[in-house]
Amino acid sequence: MALDTDTFNLLLETVRRFVLERLIPREVEVVETNAIPDDVVREMKDLGLFGLSISEQHGGLGLTMEEEVRVVFELGRTSPAFRSVAGTNIGIGSQSIVIAGTPDQKAKYLPALASGELIGSFALTEPDAGSDAMALRTTARKDGDHYILNGTKRYITNAPIAGLFSVMARTAPERKANSISCFLVEAGTPGIKLGLPDKKMGQRGALTCDVIFEDCRVPAAALLGNEEGNGFRTAMQVLDKGASISLRFVSASPTA
């Protein structure tokens, strides 16, 4: 649902001022502490930055792709870490639910993701499945009205602070798209372990780590869209949308 021009321009102006007055002055602090300050995160939530791409019906701003891109472009004028903390909620951490979630799953998680109360992460990559995502090995075995997850995910953005993981796991052995399903797993579910945050060359303040599933039992209701085998397709759709992430670096360059 697109905003009318005046309202949208007001939003852009507000974000622009926010970046200039509130984010840029805190960049050094982010590098030194490798974290985003709590008060900044609160202000981002108040501005609705966590819900750019979630519909108004579910508590978000419901921006079109073009509008979302233009807002993200503004966020790009400062450290990528600021965008990253809201980035997974705007993008890969929420869109699998937006694209393929059941009405119940949408009602349960989207409002909290939109407000930023819940941080979402997207768990696809594994140590042996990078560019070749189809090679993923995390399994989800059906057991009565539960699934049991086993496997390791790597370099998962925002995992150290996430409340919800969209996990791509294998429900069939054949190397085919419809062997992979997506599960909405809440943090704190027994059987989830987090690795230490990765030490990286740059992007200080943007946190990634391993997410390890050891006989992690999730209810059948966690299966995205209540349908096995849509995980890979959904993941690819989510990533296509998420390619707009590169735009923030276009706006980053003029300030160099």
Next chain:
Amino acid sequence: MKSLEHFDQSRNWTAEETLVIEQVTRIAADVLAPNAGGLDERKEFPWVNFKVLKEVGLNGIFVPEEYGGSPVSYRCLLEVVRLISEACASTGIIFGTTGAVAKPIQEFGTKLQKERFLPLIANGGLGAFAITEPHAGSDGSSIRTRFQPDGGDIVINGGKIFITTGDVADVVLVFGKWSELEDSSKAVSVVILEKGTPGFDVVRLESKMGANASSTAELAFTNCRIPRANLLGNPGDGMKIMVAVLNKSRPSVAAQALGIASGAFNDAVAYANERQQGGKRIIGHQAIAFMLADLAIELLSTRTLLDHVGRLVDEGVQDVSVEASMIKVKASDLAMRMTTDAVQVFGGHGYVKGHRVERLMREAKVTQIWEGTNQIQKHVISRDLMTR
């Protein structure tokens, strides 16, 4: 890797040079490479490495025999710098800089100066070059540090920035303007300043993108008094000395950059042969294979060019300024390209700390900047192309 094997076999080292290179190769593998990551992480000066280099007397390659050295050909010196730098870029630049300090003392020094400072370096002393000032980088002749003659002394006032090893060097070659000469490039002169001289202070050390084990110091001179006997050459000889130094130090800096590139290349090839995606080793995917092929061509051509420059110097060619600039540009641009592509080959694993390519990429950038930015190098090269 046939092309590099053939190249190594073609170098025709003497028996002595072969021994030196074998020894350096062993030290690089056993000591320098294992220490490199930790020293960079802790921003710690590599004393642990220089202790070993001192024990084997490696600084001797910079000094003539009569002053306690064991010199090798310039080609061999460049190979030593490259091997050290491949294992630890910070150690490489500190080592190379010391060599660059020994050369002008050898070429322009009085007998007394040579007797005093060359054995010090041969025995493991470290050197630093102090030219750059806040407003005088590429424009070296606009330095403001003053040398005031005063009886049998010279009094130094001024400051320097970005001085590699400036905080701990035993011998610092300081460039400044002789107060009694007209303030222009004609006044630039050079003095030899020893560590611990009163009035010579280390103001601070920089925090850098990379080469973090190499200290980069801001220096201050406040009525710093040194004997007139520490003047190198005559008042006003500074620019002549600077040019002579750069002709020998630029290829050395190129060798250091080439070391970084060599390390990154080896790592990328090894990883591409090991990492599997899509059912095969990633070197079996054309996108990666052709990237590595391009880099292999660049690496061999750059090593060949460095060998050529070294050979010219060994054959006694006086003015190698154009070639020195060329190899500096080529090797440093290759280091940046190679390390960037190596991180790309490693994917996510190349961005996180763990594999050394992350550190190599951070180290490569400065090689395009120091010792004369690549823009200044191209100024030298293109000036040579201009007809009168």
